[in-house]
Amino acid sequence: MRFKEKLKKAWLKNNSLICVGLDTELEKAPPHILEDVYPIFNFNKEIIDATADLVCAYKPQIAYYSAVGGEKELLMTIEYIHENYPDIPVILDAKRGDIGATAKMYAREAFERYLADAVTVNPYMGGDTLEPFLSYEDRGVIILCRTSNPGGADVQMLSDSGKAVYEIVAEKACGEWNKHDNVLLVVGATYPEELGVVRRLVGDMPLLVPGIGAQGGDVEKTVANGLDSEGMGMIINSSRGIIYAGGGRDFAEAARVSAQKLRDEVNSYR
Amino acid sequence: MRFKEKLKKAWLKNNSLICVGLDTELEKAPPHILEDVYPIFNFNKEIIDATADLVCAYKPQIAYYSAVGGEKELLMTIEYIHENYPDIPVILDAKRGDIGATAKMYAREAFERYLADAVTVNPYMGGDTLEPFLSYEDRGVIILCRTSNPGGADVQMLSDSGKAVYEIVAEKACGEWNKHDNVLLVVGATYPEELGVVRRLVGDMPLLVPGIGAQGGDVEKTVANGLDSEGMGMIINSSRGIIYAGGGRDFAEAARVSAQKLRDEVNSYR
Numbered sequence: 001m002r003f004k005e006k007l008k009k010a011w012l013k014n015n016s017l018i019c020v021g022l023d024t025e026l027e028k029a030p031p032h033i034l035e036d037v038y039p040i041f042n043f044n045k046e047i048i049d050a051t052a053d054l055v056c057a058y059k060p061q062i063a064y065y066s067a068v069g070g071e072k073e074l075l076m077t078i079e080y081i082h083e084n085y086p087d088i089p090v091i092l093d094a095k096r097g098d099i100g101a102t103a104k105m106y107a108r109e110a111f112e113r114y115l116a117d118a119v120t121v122n123p124y125m126g127g128d129t130l131e132p133f134l135s136y137e138d139r140g141v142i143i144l145c146r147t148s149n150p151g152g153a154d155v156q157m158l159s160d161s162g163k164a165v166y167e168i169v170a171e172k173a174c175g176e177w178n179k180h181d182n183v184l185l186v187v188g189a190t191y192p193e194e195l196g197v198v199r200r201l202v203g204d205m206p207l208l209v210p211g212i213g214a215q216g217g218d219v220e221k222t223v224a225n226g227l228d229s230e231g232m233g234m235i236i237n238s239s240r241g242i243i244y245a246g247g248g249r250d251f252a253e254a255a256r257v258s259a260q261k262l263r264d265e266v267n268s269y270r
Numbered sequence: 271m272r273f274k275e276k277l278k279k280a281w282l283k284n285n286s287l288i289c290v291g292l293d294t295e296l297e298k299a300p301p302h303i304l305e306d307v308y309p310i311f312n313f314n315k316e317i318i319d320a321t322a323d324l325v326c327a328y329k330p331q332i333a334y335y336s337a338v339g340g341e342k343e344l345l346m347t348i349e350y351i352h353e354n355y356p357d358i359p360v361i362l363d364a365k366r367g368d369i370g371a372t373a374k375m376y377a378r379e380a381f382e383r384y385l386a387d388a389v390t391v392n393p394y395m396g397g398d399t400l401e402p403f404l405s406y407e408d409r410g411v412i413i414l415c416r417t418s419n420p421g422g423a424d425v426q427m428l429s430d431s432g433k434a435v436y437e438i439v440a441e442k443a444c445g446e447w448n449k450h451d452n453v454l455l456v457v458g459a460t461y462p463e464e465l466g467v468v469r470r471l472v473g474d475m476p477l478l479v480p481g482i483g484a485q486g487g488d489v490e491k492t493v494a495n496g497l498d499s500e501g502m503g504m505i506i507n508s509s510r511g512i513i514y515a516g517g518g519r520d521f522a523e524a525a526r527v528s529a530q531k532l533r534d535e536v537n538s539y540r
Contacts, residue, residue, distance in 0.1 A: 023372070063368060063375035067383060071341060097392060098333060098365055099419045099485075101510075102293070105333035113337060122367060124394040124414055126421025144394055149369045151396025154442065158435055160428040165435065168428060215369075240371075 003118050003140030003182060006089045007206060010056040011232045013087055017270075018263045019208070020051055020255075021093070021239025022060040022077065026068075028244050030251050040065070040073040045080055046252035047243055051259045052085045057235050059091040059208075062114075078115055091208065091235070092116035095144060096133075097125050103132040111136050118142055120186060120208070123169050124155070127177055137180040145169050145198060148188025148211030166194065167201060174202040184208055187226070189217025189236070196225035204228040206235060212262070213241030219262075223269035231270050238262055273388050273410030273452060276359045277476060280326040281502045283357055287540075288533045289478070290321055290525075291363070291509025292330040292347060296338075298514050300521050310335070310343040313521075315350055317513050320522035321529045322355045327505050329361040329478075332384075348385050361478070361505070362386035365414060366403075367395050373402040381406050388412055390456060390478070393439050394425070397447055407450040415439050415468060418458025418481030436464065437471060444472040454478060457496070459487025459506070466495035474498040476505060482532070483511030489532075493539035501540050508532055 001009075011017060022044050026034060029043045036042040048058065058081055065074040078090050092114055096106040110119035110133075118140030121133055133141045146156050146166040156166040163171075166187075173183050187198045189211035198207065207226055211217035226234045242262070246254025271279075281287060292314050296304060299313050306312040318328065328351055335344040348360050362384055366376040380389035380403075388410030391403055403411045416426050416436040426436040433441075436457075443453050455472065457465045459481035468477065477496055481487035496504045512532070516524025 061368075061372055061375075063366075063372050063379060066336070066341075067375040067378040069341065069383065071336075071339065093368075095366070095368055095392070095395075096333075098331075098363075099417070099480075102331055102333050105331075105337040108337040109333060113339065122365070122392050122394050124392050124425050125365075125417050125419060126424035126426070128419055128421030130421075147369070147395050149395060149398055151398030151400075154396035155394050155425075155435060155439065156396070158428065158430040158438060160430060165425060165428055169425070172424065210369075 002138050003089060004206060006117060007056060007235070008232070010088055014053055014056060015267065016054055016056050016263045017232065017234045017236050017266050018055050018259060019057040019059050019091070019235045019237040020047065020055050020242050020259060021237050022047065022058055022243065023064050023239040024243065025064060030248050032249055038073050038076060040070050041076040044077040047255050048081060048085070050252035050256040052088060054256070054259045054263050055088060057089045057091055059093050059237055061093040075114055082115060089117035091118045091120065091142065093120045095120050095122050097122035097129050099125065099129055100132060103129050107132045107136060111139050118184070120144065127172065130177055134177065134180055134182060137182055140182055140184055142184040142186055142208050143169065143173050145173065145185040146187045146191055146194045148190045148215050148217065152188065167197060170198045170201045174205055186210065189222040190215055192218060192221035192225045195222065199226055204233055206233055208235045208237065210237045212236055213238040219265050220269050223266055227270065236266060272408050273359060274476060276387060277326060278502070280358055284323055284326060285537065286324055286326050286533045287502065287504045287506045287536050288325050288529060289327040289329050289361070289505045289507040290317065290325050290512050290529060291507050292317065292328055292513065293334050293509040294513065295334060300518050302519055308343050308346060310340050311346040314347040316522035317525050318351060318355065320526040322358060324526070324529045324533050325358060327359045327361055329363050329507055331363040345384055352385065359387040361388045361390065361412065363390045365390050365392050367392035367399050369395065369399055370402060373399050377402045377406060381409050388454070390414065397442065400447055404447065404450055404452060407452055410452055410454055412454040412456055412478050413439065413443050415443065415455040416457045416461055416464045418460045418485050418487065422458065437467060440468045440471045444475055456480065459492040460485055462488060462491035462495045465492060469496055474503055476503055478505045478507065480507045482506055483508040489535050490539050493536055497540065506536055
């Protein structure tokens, strides 16, 4: 099944636009988790089992795994989702980008080694560097557009002939880069106006929206500006706000409560 | 020792501006290498032993390792260089970039797990996403500026108030981002005019210059436009042109011949 189709089914099945970011750090996990042979995987597994009926996607951030040699546990996590919750897509957040020959290896990493349904990529090096990802037609390629951090403005808000860089990226993303209809964009919840600008530029293209929760994005404004014409269209990510909602043995239940609260809050504005 | 100091010593010691890119693919390695327990490492080791007196740096590209589960062999390669050729810096080519909390994990990956002397990073997300790398004051942070591929123009050549995005990145790189004096830039050899523009903007900041060889960059123009005021200032990378110069048992000797030829050609124009 193609990524956008799988995503749409998950939106509908769970009535949810929420994505749980699996940015797992053992320093922040409850102490009993450290007793497991695969502590990162077991932490993720408990979070996944507690939230799988509440989300439209999971998004492991690869840096949290590669910093600590957690490659095996990353793959175990993704395989666990595919096997037990095959309707929920997995986005590998990796923000890769390089010239063609190397981008091909990054695409192989994300799609063949880690079996991700979609991967995030960086557009600074241009369209030819995205091609090796885009050629996996059944996978999603989620291009950074307007990111949630303050420094995002350094490059993304520069303006060429009256258009910001992020707008030009959005136009290319729904034009020349989207010939296999597998492109999505990252637009932060912390800049709801620009989220609205992107939504108007890209029609119903799904948007991955980080920045809710720890980063301070406003849920009501995000929903008001980001929905597509069917009242869906967003993958609203929360990582720390959900996975570290509780710090004890009940961390997975606390994560469920937090995910449900966010899902319901988002839905109340749809 | 700080990265820029280590680099300068290597430039002088080996009278070389050449960097060998360790973009190792077993599909392209000579068949006898596949018999080793650690074939990627052994390929690299032979290349390193054959070229260590001819180069100013080695640059493994992490995608070639992570696509195939080669984490251990990447670390073995970097440790081998540190132990046997401690004067030669290792640049981990990873082109990372993400918001602060995640960038910290990527910096940990590059500098603590893989013990790299320097890492390449992507500026699209802005200055605050570079900070976690920059705070390792003794390591080098090599920021993408004007890349060697044709698509690089998609974003990098957009123009704000008469300045191209890559020029604005260059200005920030030698200004606000360089408070620990550990920033370098990537500028492709395929655009020698823009290499000259960057050189004029950044003074003697060292530049990592890919694009010679397989990508078609002109050596004479690159040297003419990229040297610093002391006749150094560049890390001129060649990957495929050196490591796959020969396809048989003599591949390391062929790599040496190719590296020496490139070093001498570059030096003839200095």
